[in-house]
Amino acid sequence: MGNPKAFLTINRKEAGYRPVFERIEDFGEVEQTLNSEDRMEQASRCMDCGVPFCHWSCPLSNRMPEWQDALYKGKWQEAYEILAATNNFPEFTGRVCPALCEKSCVLNMQNNPVTIRENEVAVIEHAFQEGYIKPKTPKTRTGRSVAIIGSGPAGLAVADMLNRYGHTVTVFEKDELPGGLLRLGIPDFKLNKKIIDRRIDLLKAEGAIFRNNVEVGKDISATELLSGFDAICICVGAGQPRDLVVEGRALSGIHFALELLRQQNRAVRGFRLPEEHAIEIEAKNVLVIGGGDTGSDCVGTSIRRKAASVTQIEILPMPPADYNPDTPWPLYPNILKTSSSHKEGCNRRWSLATQRFLGEAGRLTGVEVLDTQTGETEIIKADLVFLSMGFLHLVHDGLADELSLAYDVRGNIATTSHNCTSVDKVFTAGDAVLGASLVVRAIDSGRRAAAAIHTFLAEY
Ligand SMILES: Cc1cc2nc3c(=O)[nH]c(=O)nc-3n(C[C@H](O)[C@H](O)[C@H](O)COP(=O)(O)OP(=O)(O)OC[C@H]3O[C@@H](n4cnc5c(N)ncnc54)[C@H](O)[C@@H]3O)c2cc1C
Incomplete structure (x- = not known):
């Protein structure tokens, strides 16, 4: 000290x-x-x-x-x-x-x-x-190969660790560039994407192989990977968003948060979207449903895209401003969080449950909400809604079902011990097993899976 x-x-x-x-x-x-x-x-x-x-x-x-x-x-x-x-x-x-x-x-x-x-x-x-950070390639290779499916922080951590141990790693990613939610979820105003490029370049220089635009379970089967690699690690994230199935859900103007955020992250990189798919925000009244971080990212994005107004609603009551006796120090405090995006001009409201979407000629015009404290209903004017109510679990269709993976009660991949799934040679890490969580937990989970795979390969 x-x-x-x-x-x-x-x-x-x-x-x-x-x-x-x-x-x-x-x-x-x-x-x-x-x-x-x-x-x-x-x-x-x-x-x-x-x-x-x-x-x-x-x-x-x-x-x-x-x-x-x-x-x-x-x-x-x-x-x-x-x-x-x-x-x-x-x-x-x-x-x-x-x-x-x-x-x-x-x-x-x-x-x-x-x-x-x-x-x-x-x-x-x-x-x-x-220049303290230079590519470090392993002195010897073990001759073992591992396929990592998904290139978010969990998959990247698995790749980094296994590559250091001397195994040959190939990362399969369904999107055009690696990074997972770091790349296409979290906005550039929180994380500039050059920071991801720099790390990917380093991993490549150290020997990791990246195969983008390959969806395992569709472009290549999991069975094929199982026969071609000594082990596989599933790091596909928790991609199934929670929906809001109420009257009017089919109106146009209602989008999942990631539709907006993926589009915006691509736009910042210079990718041009076909006009019919682009979400127009300028001069629109935006309502973000869900009071968490994903919602906050939609708020910041909508403000930068010149929305006429941005409101964010949350079904839970407003948490205490600075101290919550339910989560005393040293626990993580459940208190009011105000992000940089909130400070940019957003109307935040609590204890509001969405009852139905209202529209004219197939387009959204407003949302009826119920105040869970007073029992009163009101209509919030909205041209666009971004559903930001979290994620249920990984997408089961495709890869996971093809492998007949066992799921836990929440629908995440069930693990026996040390990140092993119910299928021999198949490991997992990150949100796919934890449920939607945090970057730091995904990295930790990836490190644990890599250690387990390394032990497995040594005994294989
Ligand atoms: C909008 C948003 C903002 C967030 N902000 C923060 C934050 O500020 N701080 C924080 O700590 N956490 C944040 N999180 C949470 C954090 O991003 C995740 O917990 C973390 O990225 C999970 O890492 P992962 O590697 O498990 O999965 P992901 O990052 O989801 O990566 C999974 C990857 O797998 C790929 N994939 C899926 N299926 C296949 C397939 N069949 N074949 C090939 N590839 C496939 C996907 O395309 C994706 O690239 C945020 C999440 C969201 C949605």
């Missing part, structure tokens, strides 16, 4: 966001960066607690006190090496993680935690800039 009194004398300082008027004009990342001196000073606030709850709450068990100390001392490379020992992709989590570590930081008892997430992204970006 470098500076034992820093937490008493130095306040938390966040890099903050670009001003609203500027950022809503583009899809560039909204978060700014601190200079290196400020960043090191922020790291000095870590108290190196006897019991580091930050480490306990991080799904990857990142060793926060150790790399904060190295960062404070200006040992950027050492900080990077400690971080990279437990986290394959700090450049993703450093940008989009809800930072479970900060919520359980002892300083968060006074709402003043160490800026661990921002420190993380500073360390990894410094490491790339200074």
Whole structure:
């Protein structure tokens, strides 16, 4: 621990966001960066607690006190090496993680935690800039091959780990580019896609093979993969969105959130959509149904696309603003979350259950909602609705059903132990087994699956 009194004398300082008027004009990342001196000073606030709850709450068990100390001392490379020992992709989590570590930081008892997430992204970006990160190809190859299906954070973590162990990995991805929800779900204003390209280039240079535009179960059968590879790992995510089957659902103007977000992410990259498929938002009244992160991403996207108004509704009551006795420290607090998108001009409402969609000539004009607290109904004017009520489980059709995989009660892939599925040689990781979750958990799940596959291949 470098500076034992820093937490008493130095306040938390966040890099903050670009001003609203500027950022809503583009899809560039909204978060700014601190200079290196400020960043090191922020790291000095870590108290190196006897019991580091930050480490306990991080799904990857990142060793926060150790790399904060190295960062404070200006040992950027050492900080990077400690971080990279437990986290394959700090450049993703450093940008989009809800930072479970900060919520359980002892300083968060006074709402003043160490800026661990921002420190993380500073360390990894410094490491790339200074050239600490170079392709590392395994000295020897084992002669074993593994097919990884799906290239989200889980699949990428499996690929990275198994490649390091010397196995030959091929990642199959149904979309045109790898990255999963990092690429086509999370908007560019949270995660610039060049950050993903940079990591994919590195993985390729290290020997990982990527086969895009290949949907396993359709373009190539799972059985074919089973006979061609020593093991396969299914990392297909939780792609089945929760629907809202009420009167008027068939009206035009009602879309799943990912229809919008996938379209927008492609547009930012310069892909041109056929006009009949493009969702027109300018000057429309947008209603986002679902109060979570996916909904918030629809809010930010709609604002940038010049919607006339953006409202986000949630069926649950508004959570407490700053303290919730049901989730005391060091647990992750269930309190009101206000994202950068919310601050850009969105009307947020709670305790509203959707009753029916209203329309004229086949097009949506409004949504009838019931206030679950008062029992009153009202009609919210809407030309467009984005359904953002979460995801049920992986898509069962195709690959999963072809393999006759067993599912758990929630419809996720059932695992026996160590990420093994009910089918021999078939492993799984990420949202496909966890249910819709977080990038950090997907990476952790991928690391665990890779370790299990490595053991399996050694005994095979
Ligand atoms: C809009 C949105 C915003 C989010 N924001 C955040 C955030 O800010 N922070 C955070 O921590 N988490 C966030 N999440 C959650 C996070 O993105 C996921 O938990 C994480 O990406 C799951 O990783 P995964 O690798 O398991 O699956 P995914 O990222 O879903 O990747 C699965 C991949 O498998 C491919 N695939 C599926 N079937 C096949 C097939 N048959 N053949 C070949 N390929 C196939 C898919 O095309 C996809 O590329 C967000 C989720 C959404 C939807």
